[in-house]
Amino acid sequence: MGKLVEGIWHDVWYDTEENKGRFKRSESQFRNWITTDGAAGPTGKSGFAAEAGRYHLYVSLACPWAHRTLMMRSLKGLEDMISVSVVHPLMGEHGWTFNTDFEGATGDALYRLDYLYQLYLKADAGYSGRVTVPVLWDKQQETIVSNESADIIRMLGGAFDHLGARADDYYPSELRLHIDDINAEVYDTINNGVYKAGFATRQPAYDDAVSALFTGLDRLEQRLDQQRYLVGNRLTEADIRLWTTLVRFDAVYHTHFKCDHRKISEYPNLYGFLRDLYQHAGIADTLNMNHIRHHYFCSHPSINPHGIISIGPAQDWSAAHDRASRFA
Numbered sequence: 223m224g225k226l227v228e229g230i231w232h233d234v235w236y237d238t239e240e241n242k243g244r245f246k247r248s249e250s251q252f253r254n255w256i257t258t259d260g261a262a263g264p265t266g267k268s269g270f271a272a273e274a275g276r277y278h279l280y281v282s283l284a285c286p287w288a289h290r291t292l293m294m295r296s297l298k299g300l301e302d303m304i305s306v307s308v309v310h311p312l313m314g315e316h317g318w319t320f321n322t323d324f325e326g327a328t329g330d331a332l333y334r335l336d337y338l339y340q341l342y343l344k345a346d347a348g349y350s351g352r353v354t355v356p357v358l359w360d361k362q363q364e365t366i367v368s369n370e371s372a373d374i375i376r377m378l379g380g381a382f383d384h385l386g387a388r389a390d391d392y393y394p395s396e397l398r399l400h401i402d403d404i405n406a407e408v409y410d411t412i413n414n415g416v417y418k419a420g421f422a423t424r425q426p427a428y429d430d431a432v433s434a435l436f437t438g439l440d441r442l443e444q445r446l447d448q449q450r451y452l453v454g455n456r457l458t459e460a461d462i463r464l465w466t467t468l469v470r471f472d473a474v475y476h477t478h479f480k481c482d483h484r485k486i487s488e489y490p491n492l493y494g495f496l497r498d499l500y501q502h503a504g505i506a507d508t509l510n511m512n513h514i515r516h517h518y519f520c521s522h523p524s525i526n527p528h529g530i531i532s533i534g535p536a537q538d539w540s541a542a543h544d545r546a547s548r549f550a
């Protein structure tokens with residue numbers, strides 16, 4: 223774990239002390255957009271037109287933010303248009319690496335680099351900041367288009383439709399305000415909430431995070447009692463964003479991040495929702511529990527110094543659920 227400061231790698235853990243023991247996630251810095259015609263998107267520069275074969279995703283199969291992008295790539299049928307490299311699940315002194323001694327870790331398919339930070343330096347030799355996945359890379363300009371998963375899933379969701387991506391719309395214009403509201407709440411209390419609980423270094427910081435997290439889960443449980451998905455009865459990006467956290471919860475966050483008030487399997491609607499999406503075509507293939515469990519339990523020595531991977535719960539997500547029949 224570390225970061226780049228003016229192009230130099232430093233092996234440092236998150237500094238929570240400057241925020242009274244609270245974990246603060248940094249803002250992503252590469253915020254360009256791929257668009258149909260290459261015009262500038264909501265942020266960043268122009269020049270990134272959608273083209274089959276031009277872009278590459280760097281992901282970790284462990285990371286919930288990167289996982290969103292793999293889910294969208296799969297749901298939109300973009301596998302042949304956007305290639306992927308998968309980092310090694312262990313994030314150690316050099317940050318994410320391209321070591322290949324773990325099943326499913328592909329190495330860097332484009333440049334054969336050793337470390338992900340070297341890719342950031344290729345894009346910006348003087349970069350200062352964290353070196354995170356996912357990264358959406360432009361093979362033509364040899365630079366990072368975006369390292370913000372929330373933006374990347376929108377681009378994959380819309381910019382490639384004219385090139386033959388599946389037409390399904392996961393951010394339909396009539397639902398955008400609603401989706402934005404849910405995303406904001408889910409991001410703060412759930413997606414980032416588990417990290418705020420897990421990385422807290424003082425009791426009040428942990429208490430606040432874990433209390434907001436379980437209040438948030440209770441609210442979502444009620445919402446999912448009324449409708450199949452978070453925004454009515456159609457699958458949207460809000461569901462994708464929630465799911466990558468839910469699917470890691472009982473096996474990792476419950477134990478490793480001390481989110482142990484309840485398990486997702488104890489919430490009938492959330493657990494039904496988890497299985498519903500798991501059984502949706504194209505989703506289960508994006509999930510790799512080996513990478514997930516290895517990454518978390520072994521990459522955070524200050525939380526789990528001996529790197530022991532817990533046994534984990536016995537759960538069968540292919541078991542029947544009643545979501546489709548209940549909300550038909």
Ligand SMILES: N[C@@H](CCC(=O)N[C@@H](CS)C(=O)NCC(=O)O)C(=O)O
Nearest residue numbers: 285287352353354355356369370371
């Ligand atoms: N806002 C970013 C967050 C990405 C992120 O924090 N990824 C984690 C992996 S789960 C990471 O690469 N962390 C490395 C670090 O913080 O040094 C996004 O959604 O894309």
